[in-house]
Amino acid sequence: MSVKFYLDKADKRDCAPIHLVLRHKSVQIKVATGEKVHKSEWDPQSQLVDEKHPHHKEINRYLFFLKEQVIHFMDTAAPAQLTEKKLKVKILSFVKGRKANNDKTILPATSDFEKGKQKFTFLDLFAGAGGFSEGFLQAQFKDKIFDFLLASDINENCELTHLARYNYQLGLDVAFLRQDISEPGFLDNLVKSLDGKTVDVVCGGPPCQSFSLAGKRSKFDKKDELFAHYLKVIRQLRPKYFVMENVKGILTKERGKIKEMILQEIRSIIDLNDFHILLDFIKRLGKQTKKSTFLLNCYLDRLQFETAIDKELDELKSKYILLVEKKFKQLTPKIVSYKESKTSIHINTIRHGFKLLERSRELTALKKRVIHEKSSSDLDNDLFVGDFNAFLTAIDPGYIIERIQKAFQFLSPSKEYKADVDELLASLKIYTTTFDDCMQGLKPYVKEAKASREFEQILNQIRLYNIEEPFVAHAADYGVPQNRERVLFIGCRKDQSPVKEVPPTVSAKERVTVFEALHDLDFINMGEEKFQYEEVDLKAKYNGSSKVMAALLKKRDLDGSMNAKSGLSYSDWSKKGRLSGRFPHAKHPFFVKHATELSNIQSHFVAPLLNHKTSKQNSSVVKRLEVILQEGDYDLAKKRLRTEGLASDKRSYNVLKPNQQSPTVVTIPDDYIHYASPRALTVREMARLQSFDDSFVFQGKRATGGIKRKMEVPQFTLVGNAVPPLLARAVAQEILKHIH
Structure with a gap:
């Protein structure tokens, strides 16, 4: 058998199509790959595109992939599949997908x-x-x-x-x-x-x-x-x-x-459209109360926070603190002497506390940066984390207000001015309180005005969401x-x-099983990557239990409900896709490693099946997985694993049960053992368990480990963290x- 590439007759622009030729016994097949190059850019010795071509890397990668897949198919296919017609169909399944994608730009998603x-x-x-x-x-x-x-x-x-x-x-x-x-x-x-x-x-x-x-x-x-x-x-x-x-x-x-x-x-x-109704109501309360209106005005100012974002919100918060600080400055000579106002650590604490609160925007940005550095350095369960947290606590508005409150307690103001101090501290508490807490704080004023019913009606009117x-x-x-x-x-x-x-x-009795989801993908071995679907012979694979396994396959509608007459199996829905023909201009599934390859269509790696790759494990890991698979449960297998010298520090292995649902899919693939093979799952198999269509390709790096898991989101993490599309x-x- 030989698989080679050659240039066919050039066109008027001196561009020659690259053809693949397969010779096997009496069969000879020629298939156009869909790529063209100038004769000067082709190396007949290596049968590759010369580096003079701007996309030589992408085209050569495609040719290598095409040759590899043809050889793999020839090595693994049954003799009945090796006819000229069937071989040509198989090769064209790769060629057509790439050619179709290369011929399309980003098309508008319009359809009937x-x-x-x-x-x-x-x-x-x-x-x-x-x-x-x-x-x-x-x-x-x-x-x-x-x-x-x-x-x-x-x-x-x-x-x-x-x-x-x-x-x-x-x-x-x-x-x-x-x-x-x-x-x-x-x-x-x-x-x-x-x-x-x-x-x-x-x-x-x-x-x-x-x-x-x-x-x-x-x-x-x-x-x-x-x-x-x-x-x-x-x-x-x-x-x-x-x-x-x-x-x-x-x-x-x-x-x-x-x-x-x-x-x-x-x-x-x-609802900001109706919020003025509440503000007008509070203003009316000020005219009806015998109490000090200072706190009522504080509630009005605090409620203005609900109407603003970003810079405008920062300005409102700063204005609020300045008003409270002004009250403190008026109060200071009444509760301490002039000398004490200049030297007291407690007065300084209050004064500096106000300055910190006025700079809430800067402190918020600083807090965010410190938390980011804390996370990036993985500070936890060490001698650093306490110091970092102590600093973050110190710049928190709630903590700053607590220190101001404590400083007032040490000053021990006279009874004559205690009500003024209490009012000032209450105004600071209002500054950090929630909208609902503000409504609770207004109730004494509402009760005094005998306006409880009107107040509740206004609240019901201004709440935007039920x-x-x-x-x-x-x-x-x-x-x-x-x-x-x-x-x-x-x-x-x-x-x-x-x-x-x-x-x-x-219904609970009709739930989709693991076998329904994965059985047709079970043609892959340890350390392999597959790019096309292959037939799975249940009789040969399960021998005496093939009828039991086949009975697990059900016909369903897209949403999983049973439909014995016109439904499809779960796996067929995954292959067909659940977008109901909404996107007729959609390209074939493709893969890219980096964002830089996305706009270069030549870099798109097109294949019928993607994300279906298994990890290569050493023999001891395979033996460990075999034992766990035979016992059916990790805990039950631990004694035998110790006896056979295969014990592991790994906390969790979940053996998938073909007639049940899988455990919650997480981001670490080797937490699961395939129900029929001593191996972890592929990205595509985990995506099936999450109900993603096969045409949904997870891009970029396949996996990562260690501390990189905190920063990177490879394919396995993308799958494990996702909301299941059918949900x-x-x-x-x-x-x-x-x-x-």
Whole structure:
């Protein structure tokens, strides 16, 4: 057998097509590769493109890949497959995909599918791989569909995967904002990227699991503030709905107090169009009360914070502190002597505390930088972390106010001025309080004015979002072959119908199994990479149990529900794709390593199957996996592993059960053992367990390890951190039923 390349007859521009010629026994096949070069740029000896050609590296890589795949197919295919016709079809499956992609620019995603459809817009924050994005594009209810405007994340590989999928492959005009949501200017850049477009739905999963009410200023995790910044986006964009996804444990953390705090923050988002009604009401209270109006004015000034962002908010905060500081300066000569006002450590503490509070913008930026450095240096469980946290505590506004309060206690002002001191301290407390706490603080004034009923009516009118209890969504209930539970908070703008739940599409008895999801990909061995589908013979592979295994395969609709007549298997849906023909101009799946290759179509590595590569393990690891697989459970296998000298310090191995759902997919591939082979899963297999279509290609580096996991987001991390698209689709579907 020989596989070679040669140049065919040149055209008028002296460009000659590169042909592949295969000779095997009596079979001879010639296939055009789809590439052309000048004769001067071709080296007949090496059968490669000379480096004089601007894209010689990309074309040579493609030719090498093509030759490798042909040889592999010849070595592994059954004799019946080695006919001239079948061999030509196989070679052309690679050639056509690359040629089709090279012939297409980024095309507009217009199709008959979208004609007459009512489009609602969405954006995806903390987008990661794009699980929410994918699910929302799959959703359709009657004539309603979603239009994708923008995604955002901080990682380069997230951006690369999004651009490759949505802009280059599907032809969408989607913006990607790669910026930390907590950075100053994020909101301005987001609004600029949207270019005046209205956003109907915002989805995303800001981390909340590190929240702690008790130790709010002790850990200083850089993720702690992301939830607050997510809500800032909601306040700015005022979408009809927003979806917030999180881990199940958030519901019971600190006996449910964290959940209540999240709900309180969501309910504190106010409608700026009606906010003046509340402010006018508070001004009227000032005319009706016999109490000091200083605190009432403080509440008015504090509530103005709700109307501003970024620079304007900083100015309002500074103005607030200056007003309180002015009261302190008027009070100082009444509670201490002139000499003490110049020398007292306690007076200096108060005075300097006000200066620190006035510089809240600078301290916030400093805090962010220190937390970033703390995270980058991996400071934890060492002698440095305490010092860093102590500094971060010292510049926190709440702590600064506590020190001011303590300083006043040491001054022991006379009873004559105690009420003034108490009022000043109360005003500082108002400065850091939440909107809901402000409403609680106003109640004595409301009660005095006998206006409680009016006050409640105003609050109901100005709250922008309605939200009841969050609910737990089990991914397996929506056709995902995985035991993955997530909490969903769905906020509904007051002019929209509430979404209280997302009904399951699959009953508990009809859930998709691991075998349904992965059986057709089980043609790969340890240390291999496959680029095309191969037939899996269940009878040969499972011998006496083949009927039992085959019985696990079910016909289903796209959402996982049973459809014995016209349905497809889960694996067939994965191959066909779940976008319902919406993108007829879509390119074939392709892979690039770096963002620099994205705009160079010659660099796109096109193949029918991508992300299907296994790691090469040494013999002792393979033997360990074999023992665990035979025992069916890591804990049950530990005694035998010790006896056979195969024990490991690894805490977790999960043996997949073919007739069940997989455990929650995480970011470390060797946490799982394939149900039929002593090996870890490929990226494509993990993506199947997450319900990603096979045409969704995870770009960039495949895996990483050690401390790099904190900074890099390779393919396995993209998959493990994603929202399962079929779960996202079910959420999007339910929103489409209610939105107007």
